[in-house]
Every structure is written in structure tokens, then in C-alpha cells.
Amino acid sequence: MRVRQLANDEGNQLLRIIRRGSGSVVRWRRSQIVLWSAQEMDVGQIAKIAFTCEDRVRAVIHNFNDDGFASLDPKYAGGRPPTFTLPQRREIKKIALSRPLDHHLPFSTWSLTKLAEFLVAEGVVDDISHEGLRAVLRDQGVSFQVIKTWKVSTDPDFEEKKNRVLELYDIADGKTKPKKGDPTVVFCMDEFGPLNLEPRPGRQWAPAATKGGSGGKPRRRRRSATYNKNGGVRHLLAAYDLGADKLFTHVKETKNRTTFLAFCRYIRSLYPKEVRIAIVLDNFSPHLETKRDSRVGDLARTNNVELAYVPTNASWLNRIEAQFQALGYFALGGIVHECDRAA
Numbered sequence: 001m002r003v004r005q006l007a008n009d010e011g012n013q014l015l016r017i018i019r020r021g022s023g024s025v026v027r028w029r030r031s032q033i034v035l036w037s038a039q040e041m042d043v044g045q046i047a048k049i050a051f052t053c054e055d056r057v058r059a060v061i062h063n064f065n066d067d068g069f070a071s072l073d074p075k076y077a078g079g080r081p082p083t084f085t086l087p088q089r090r091e092i093k094k095i096a097l098s099r100p101l102d103h104h105l106p107f108s109t110w111s112l113t114k115l116a117e118f119l120v121a122e123g124v125v126d127d128i129s130h131e132g133l134r135a136v137l138r139d140q141g142v143s144f145q146v147i148k149t150w151k152v153s154t155d156p157d158f159e160e161k162k163n164r165v166l167e168l169y170d171i172a173d174g175k176t177k178p179k180k181g182d183p184t185v186v187f188c189m190d191e192f193g194p195l196n197l198e199p200r201p202g203r204q205w206a207p208a209a210t211k212g213g214s215g216g217k218p219r220r221r222r223r224s225a226t227y228n229k230n231g232g233v234r235h236l237l238a239a240y241d242l243g244a245d246k247l248f249t250h251v252k253e254t255k256n257r258t259t260f261l262a263f264c265r266y267i268r269s270l271y272p273k274e275v276r277i278a279i280v281l282d283n284f285s286p287h288l289e290t291k292r293d294s295r296v297g298d299l300a301r302t303n304n305v306e307l308a309y310v311p312t313n314a315s316w317l318n319r320i321e322a323q324f325q326a327l328g329y330f331a332l333g334g335i336v337h338e339c340d341r342a343a
Contacts, residue, residue: 001058003037004065008153011038011316018325027072033060039319040169070141084125084136091124093140155312165308165317168278172242183278183306185271188320189239191255197231202333237263240320247323257286261295268303278306282315
């Protein structure tokens with residue numbers, strides 16, 4: 001069972017929800033399940049890493065296939081019957097999503113007052129309050145947002161690259177036998193950073209606040225303030241071995257083609273040279289071979305390595321992206337670097 005084929009902007013939207021890690025936990029967990037399914041992971045695998053049952057995973061995928069992103073925010077509460085009929089609500093939503101200029105009005109943005117007045121003038125409703133209008137729009141999934149730019153993948157080889165990455169995932173998961181010349185080991189690689197060397201916020205269990213206080217002792221561990229950031233930054237180069245379910249990392253002061261090649265040689269050294277490996281990675285410039293610098297291509301050709309690039313603006317296809325969220329939470333949250341401790 002699989003989620004329906006995702007458009008590139010849908011995959012990027014799921015990745016943004018997971019990376020942000022704020023808001024509803026239900027939305028975050030459901031987004032993870034949908035993204036894992038889009039990355040060709042089967043129901044059993046997803047249930048195992050999501051610590052849930054297979055029926056729950058199937059239900060989330062079914063709901064997303066039927067309702068799209070609306071299924072990520074389930075409506076649990078009931079309430080009194082709606083004041084307005086379904087056709088009226090749909091018309092309110094349609095007009096709210098349109099531009100005032102489309103109705104020959106001399107302004108470019110709807111306010112609640114202007115929208116309510118227009119709905120009454122057009123005969124959509126007899127009367128509606130501002131709060132009633134706000135509630136209808138919220139129920140219909142419409143909110144007041146800042147206009148933003150957007151990206152679509154302009155990669156002419158989008159389908160070819162995406163299909164190759166998914167084929168490699170099937171090989172790593174044991175769903176497909178590798179053909180002649182195919183790799184048998186698959187890594188997903190990316191960089192994480194830059195990371196400032198400073199005390200980082202985190203979470204911990206601590207005694208709850210009480211009226212009697214804590215007797216002058218702090219209830220929870222404190223994070224030291226930072227005034228001088230003299231430690232510089234570091235970059236984490238990481239590779240996720242899908243078959244072994246292990247994450248290999250190097251910490252570097254820079255992330256350029258030289259450090260990338262050194263890390264690739266380390267990955268190559270993890271397996272005998274006769275074992276062909278594949279590295280799934282994005283189109284960051286140090287990952288690419290250029291006319292002036294052919295070291296990346298030379299390394300791949302001479303070391304039995306396949307470099308599988310995800311399409312442009314489609315990093316959601318890289319399975320290592322989901323690992324960075326947990327890495328930042330469990331490994332970086334609440335730590336104090338030695339340079340800060342010494343200061």
C-alpha cells in the first residue's frame with residue numbers, strides 16, 4: 001500500500017512541516033507517515049519506526065489519498081449544527097479566496113468588514129457577524145496569510161531522477177533484486193549546519209512548579225547566557241546507510257568540495273571495493289562535477305560508486321532529511337560546547 005504520487009510542491013510542504021517541528025503533534029506525526037510512504041517505505045517499516053500499528057498507518061495513508069493535506073488536521077470536536085448551509089459556506093470560501101479586483105472593487109485585500117458587506121450585498125447571506133465569518137472561514141480551511149514566493153522544480157529530468165532514487169530505495173529495503181550493475185548498498189547523504197558553537201536550547205523533565213517554591217534551588221537546569229560567540233561554526237556531514245540503519249557523521253569547519261570528497265572516501269571505506277554503493281544526495285554545488293574540477297566524477301568512476309541526485313528543489317526525496325530532526329532534538333538540544341564552558 002502506498003500514498004498517491006505526490007507533486008513536488010506537496011513533498012516540499014510535507015518536509016517543511018516535519019522540519020519545523022512546531023504546532024500540532026498529530027499533524028507532524030501524520031506528515032512523517034505520508035512522507036515515508038512517498039519514499040517507498042512499506043506499511044510494516046513505517047509502523048516500526050513510527051511506534052504505531054499497521055492499521056493506523058493504513059488509515060493515515062487512506063485519509064491523505066482521499067482528503068489531501070486536510071487529513072493532517074483531523075476534526076475531533078462536535079458542536080451545534082452550522083448556521084449556514086453547505087452551499088453558502090462554499091460560496092463564502094470561494095469569494096474569500098478570490099481577489100477584490102476580480103469583482104471590480106477598488107482595493108486589493110479583503111478585510112472581515114469588507115468581505116461581510118460584500119457577501120450581504122451579493123445576497124450570499126442575509127447577515128453575518130465578523131466572528132461568525134471568521135469561524136466559517138476557519139472551518140473551511142481558510143486563514144489570513146502573507147503572500148509568499150513559491151518554487152517548482154524546473155529540472156527537465158525530474159521524473160527520471162525521482163524514479164531512480166525510488167528504485168534505489170526498493171533495492172535497499174529488499175523489495176527489488178538489484179540488476180546487473182546496480183548497487184547493493186545505498187547511502188543517503190546531506191550536510192547539517194552551519195551550527196554555531198554556543199549553548200543551545202533544549203527540553204528536560206523537571207519538578208512541576210508549586211506554591212511553596214523550591215527552597216531556593218532552581219527547578220530545572222539552566223542554560224548559560226552567551227555574550228561572545230568566538231567558537232565559530234561547524235558543519236555536520238552525514239550519511240545514512242539504509243540497509244544497516246546507521247548514521248555516519250563527520251564534523252568539519254567548512255563544507256566544500258574537498259571535505260565532501262574526504263567524507264565520500266570514508267563512506268567508500270566502509271565496504272569492500274567490489275561492493276557497488278550508491279549515494280543519494282542533492283544538487284549542492286560541492287556535490288557536482290564541473291568543467292574545471294572533475295574530482296567528484298573521477299571518485300565515482302574509480303571507486304565503484306553511483307551518485308544519484310534528487311531533482312532540483314526536491315530534497316524531500318532524500319530519506320536523511322527526517323533523521324536531522326531527531327538528531328537536533330536528542331543530540332544537540334541543551335548542550336554546552338567546551339569553548340563556551342571555558343569562557
